[in-house]
Amino acid sequence: MSTQIVLGAVLAGGRSSRFGSDKALALLNGRTLLDHAIAAISPHVGQVVVCGRAGGLADRPQPDMGPLGGLNAALYHAVDHGFAGVLTTGCDMPVYPAQLPALLIGERAAVVEGQPLLGWWPAPLAPMLDAHLAGENNRSIRGCLEAAGGRAVPLEGIALPNINRPQDLAALQKAQ
Numbered sequence: 001m002s003t004q005i006v007l008g009a010v011l012a013g014g015r016s017s018r019f020g021s022d023k024a025l026a027l028l029n030g031r032t033l034l035d036h037a038i039a040a041i042s043p044h045v046g047q048v049v050v051c052g053r054a055g056g057l058a059d060r061p062q063p064d065m066g067p068l069g070g071l072n073a074a075l076y077h078a079v080d081h082g083f084a085g086v087l088t089t090g091c092d093m094p095v096y097p098a099q100l101p102a103l104l105i106g107e108r109a110a111v112v113e114g115q116p117l118l119g120w121w122p123a124p125l126a127p128m129l130d131a132h133l134a135g136e137n138n139r140s141i142r143g144c145l146e147a148a149g150g151r152a153v154p155l156e157g158i159a160l161p162n163i164n165r166p167q168d169l170a171a172l173q174k175a176q
């Protein structure tokens, strides 16, 4: 599939309660984590949207529904603008493995095993996600994946930094 018809979504809302301040704006090598996440996914998609913060797409149907609210906003953007589907990442994930698009796209829906923020969601799933968000257990990415008939795909041999706490950022800075 051409990268031009794939939308990239950086999920960037949430509370950052473990980090203690807005982690999207934390600095790594002089750039924000949000900028790292955007730059990392950009080569693999036709357009990048940021979901869940000022200046980006507003979560659907409302804020504070967790990452799936951001995914829903991205899916409707994909529908409205002719994208086939959405590759997702988090603002707290400064690395996007180059092999992921080939691994995920083509599935009915897919996430990386153990890293459910890294996913592939075809645009026609938008109404299904509406229904999932209106139901019980509506924050569960796994439940949404099951409802979509998707699967978790293993990604072996790659360390994926995920910044939840200040210590995670410090460890990444030290390793560089």
Ligand SMILES: Nc1nc2c(ncn2[C@@H]2O[C@H](COP(=O)(O)OP(=O)(O)OP(=O)(O)O)[C@@H](O)[C@H]2O)c(=O)[nH]1
Residues within 6 Å of the ligand: 011, 012, 013, 014, 015, 016, 017, 018, 019, 051, 052, 053, 059, 063, 064, 065, 066, 067, 068, 069, 070, 071, 089, 090, 091, 092, 093, 117, 164
């Ligand atoms: N758009 C959107 N993104 C979210 C939302 N909640 C979390 N995220 C994003 O999803 C990713 C994983 O978030 P978590 O670390 O699990 O949650 P968090 O609220 O950011 O942080 P904690 O309060 O420490 O759990 C991050 O990239 C967040 O920015 C939300 O309600 N909307």
